[in-house]
Amino acid sequence: MSPLKDRPSTVGYRLEGRIGVLELYFGAGSSAFAALVALEAAGAEYVPHRLDLAAGDQRIPEYLSINPLGRVPALVVDGTSITEISGVLSYISARYPEAALIPARNPIETAKTYEWLSWFSSTFHMYVAQVLRGERFSDDPKVREALKVSGRRNFAAELSRLDKAAEDATNGLIGDNFSIVDAFNLVVWRWSEKLDIETATFPHWARCVRAAFARPFVQRAIACESTTERWHPAHRASA
Amino acid sequence: MSPLKDRPSTVGYRLEGRIGVLELYFGAGSSAFAALVALEAAGAEYVPHRLDLAAGDQRIPEYLSINPLGRVPALVVDGTSITEISGVLSYISARYPEAALIPARNPIETAKTYEWLSWFSSTFHMYVAQVLRGERFSDDPKVREALKVSGRRNFAAELSRLDKAAEDATNGLIGDNFSIVDAFNLVVWRWSEKLDIETATFPHWARCVRAAFARPFVQRAIACESTTERWHPAHRASA
Known part of the structure; x- marks a missing residue:
């Protein structure tokens, strides 16, 4: 079982x-x-x-x-x-x-929420694993080094998309309020810091994240x- | 936007x-x-x-x-x-x-559904990408070759878990009926065929899949x- x-x-x-x-x-x-x-x-x-x-x-x-x-x-x-x-x-x-952690007024909003969660967990997480968890992919140091390079590059490319999406966000990345997408977004931010990515390059996203970190429940x-x-x-x- | x-x-x-x-x-x-x-x-x-x-x-x-x-x-x-x-x-x-494509009688069942979808899409899909979409990881043929080997091995290891989970499945992998988890499971099956994995090694899972493929809507x-x-x-x- x-x-x-x-x-x-x-x-x-x-x-x-x-x-x-x-x-x-x-x-x-x-x-x-x-x-x-x-x-x-x-x-x-x-x-x-x-x-x-x-x-x-x-x-x-x-x-x-x-x-x-x-x-x-x-x-x-x-x-x-x-x-x-x-x-x-x-x-x-x-x-x-x-x-109201999921903007679930209708099936489309619920589906968009899972779309975002999936984007974060399958795409970003895979690139993080390439950089920080090379042992999952190979025992060969050369292979791991190559994966680090491409993982970091691909992660940053996805952040450009995320920054664009954050451009007109108010209280949350999707919907009107803080949602589970915003909760996961903070993990994406921390990953980017672990990967030494210059987050200032993504100003809209950085603004979103700073606002979220200021919330008492995040503290x-x-x-x-x-x-x-x-x-x-x-x-x-x-x- | x-x-x-x-x-x-x-x-x-x-x-x-x-x-x-x-x-x-x-x-x-x-x-x-x-x-x-x-x-x-x-x-x-x-x-x-x-x-x-x-x-x-x-x-x-x-x-x-x-x-x-x-x-x-x-x-x-x-x-x-x-x-x-x-x-x-x-x-x-x-x-x-x-x-009833999601066994959503309560929040736990809904959550388990997304747990399975996530397991399929982040874990299995990542290994498939290693084997079939090496260009996403590296331009170096040696790196791609190493990724193929580990991807295929890790995919098969996950199938052992899936086979165990399928052991006492009746109409669906989770819940009592065919669900979206079962729909995605058919994709996992096709991936394993593309990866030339000997599916007969996973008899419980194979039984589930055969029953699903026999359904008129799958046809x-x-x-x-x-x-x-x-x-x-x-x-x-x-x-």
Whole structure:
């Protein structure tokens, strides 16, 4: 049985009797930041668990039973693990409709939201992986070096598009309000910083991002990243 | 202004007075097949436009005004282009709720649907690109060769997970019925054939796929791929 199936996972979650509680597994500085932002924007009650990705917390069996792909974020809801950033953001926006995190007045707007999420996660994320996760592609240092060059170049090219799209954005990149697309956009910004891309070259996008970072719920998400204790199954058992 | 914004595109669509008509731009054998399957499963009325991807139809200005990324599918709805397979499938399932193409009885099921779509489009699709679209990564033949090897290996490794997930599937990979996840799954199957992966190694998944291909609406989608005339703006102008 794969935890990707829509079934209760085998996490020791129900045992604790915290049915209905949301638990977010994240790594500081990862794409899971979008989920933290969305949860804070929705005013959600949730239990954050910070994995130390550099130490390999995402590869221990206890975490692989939550997300067999060994990636963050994972959101555990009533014993079911939701993974992949699109899945997690979909759940948060549906559970807290009053936060209007998805501009879902009609099917076209909903579809455009997923179009953007997909653009971010398949295109930008792939280029980031080329630059920062070369080991996923090859063991050969020369191959990795070549991938770094093309990944960085292609990432910047996509940012030009994003900057154009941001040109007439007001409160959000799509729709009238801050949405899950804006939450994920902050991760794209952080990726570009990791890739040493000169973000000043993209003024419209930079304006959008600065406005978003100034929001109190984004500040709370940042604080959560740095103040949450490191998760470890042993802590859970003794809790 | 980017066509990724939720705005009417500048396609000559409204001029024709066909407001409300769905137009699907696809390439035979591409991931757009999932959109064709979903439209046929929903019993939708739509106008299919077949691009010849080998001839570069996706890069002519008339198509770039529909999808600036130059990729298929694109679904034009009331003058708005929806792109990215997740976006297109989201729209189709929302527009035809009676077809139950998204197992959306609750937010968890909806989220799991997007989790699967994301897994397919970011993970599998990236490996396919490594093998079949090496030019996106590097001009160096040695680099491309190395990417082919790792892409093919990683794709097969993901199929093991998919086969496990398919083990207790009945009518659909998730939920009780055929869903947009199953539509996209057929594209994953075709990709694995293009990559010469021995699909018999994945018996549960193969069973799921065979059952899906036997469905009349999937057969109609296949027929549509081969019988639709090649799209060209000139044909539209003279129509």
